[in-house]
Amino acid sequence: MEYLLVTFALLVASFIFIFSSYFRRKISNLSLPPTVFPTLPVIGHLHLLKKPLYRTLTTISAKHGQILLIRFGSRRVLLVSSPTAAEECFTKNDVIFANRPRFLAGKILGDNYTSIGWAPYGDHWRNLRRISSIEIFSPHRLNEFHDIRADEGRLLIRKLISECSSPVNFKSVLQEMTLNVLMRMISGKRYFGGDMKEEGKQFQEIIKEAVLLSDTSNLGDHMPLMRWFGMKELERKMIILQKKRDAFLQGLIEQHRTVDGIEPKNKKKNTMIEVLLQLQKTDPDYYTDEVIRSFVLNLLSAGTDTSGTTMEWALSLLLNHPHVIKKAQKEIDSHLGKSRLVDESDMSSLPYIRCIVNETLRMYPPLPLLVPHESSDDCVVGGYHIPRGTMLLVNQWGMHHDPDLWNDPERFQPERFESLESTKDGFRFMPFGSGRRSCPGEGLALRMVGLTLGLLIQCFDWERISEEMVDMREGPGLTMPKVQPLVAKCRPRPITHNLIALNM
């Protein structure tokens, strides 16, 4: 019997081996995608890559094709700019493209590729995603944290009422609010608006620098030779940042581990750090302090800039299109009357607010090239052979601005999302990515952004600081910040004082 089983297992293994080699040979007989001529020795196509990268890559794709194989130094890059090709990458090839390329930032700031955003596809990454989807992003947990978001929304309105006699810098106001929401969910702490502002500013700087240093276009990541020259300085900066941030986060962990030196007993584990420390007790070798630190940091750096910047772009667009504000105010007033502030639960009855958010994400997606992926095996995209180890860049900015996919794409027109057609085709509009590696924070981000915009529109009338339109140019940086932070004037609406009196 045993002999039969072994023979059967050997037969199955040989069959799988023969079949996969046959399949591999078939794939490798296909041709590679077209490239851009010429590919220069050593640098490949790096000389073509002016910043902002997503705009340059859009021009390259328009000229040479929507599926291209280019080279960043020694690295092969599959550049995809069509919804059908993106769909192939994130459906039938999703597992193959679920890896991340290994950049210096992932080694140092991603703690040797162990943080959720940098980890290769495998058991560790799956486990982090599982914990995050149960402990933070599940609808149940998001509902538990509802009060934090509602509270921060109300505090924001109050702050603006007291400061709106002069123009307000909305970049910092919105970034601070986002960080407060995430920090309260993660550690129960509120950094801005209380006496911890200095600590908050320090941490905000850490996140800002981490995002800056993680840029995809660091040369040394694509040209190994550069590591020995230009990368030393970058590496030094990353190591200094890593130490600063570890000290900060370790402090947070210690505060939760003990209270006056004594572990809190029977305390309900509520914040993210408390949940992770609880897991550490059951499996200390796996849930080390290092894993907890890098997990928390990754959530904060992935969530703060992206959400804050989206709100800032949305407000800027609204200031340049006052009729959209009026239409949204009308929708809110007729749904809520004059006695209740907007709540997250109203969003399904306020479709125009959702259209504004979608249209903002279409025009200014905070991660215009998503986050780079890497193939772990040979595969086929668009009928071309894509060798294992190829970095994938999906130019969603290019797709969001493609006149063949969107009518008059440079025009801000939230109404385009009123018809189901626009959101149905997920691969021409995917600000949160798609497939296994898509954004786990999408639900949280949409709640935060929708609620904040809803409140700002409901409670204030808006004005630009001059006759000139708000500057809509994009600045340098991973999350597509505005070149000029948004400064604007707002005035409480006649109904606002009543709303505040009834709801605060």
Ligand code: HEM
């Ligand atoms: C408007 C806000 C946001 C946008 C547009 C956004 C978009 C994205 C995109 C495009 C990706 C990469 C998908 C890919 O690799 O193809 C991503 C990844 C990620 N996002 Fe978000 N995000 C937002 C907010 C958030 C928030 C609030 C959090 C958490 C608090 C978060 C956590 C993450 C994490 C951890 C990853 C890495 C996932 C992985 O590699 O498995 N994001 N996000």
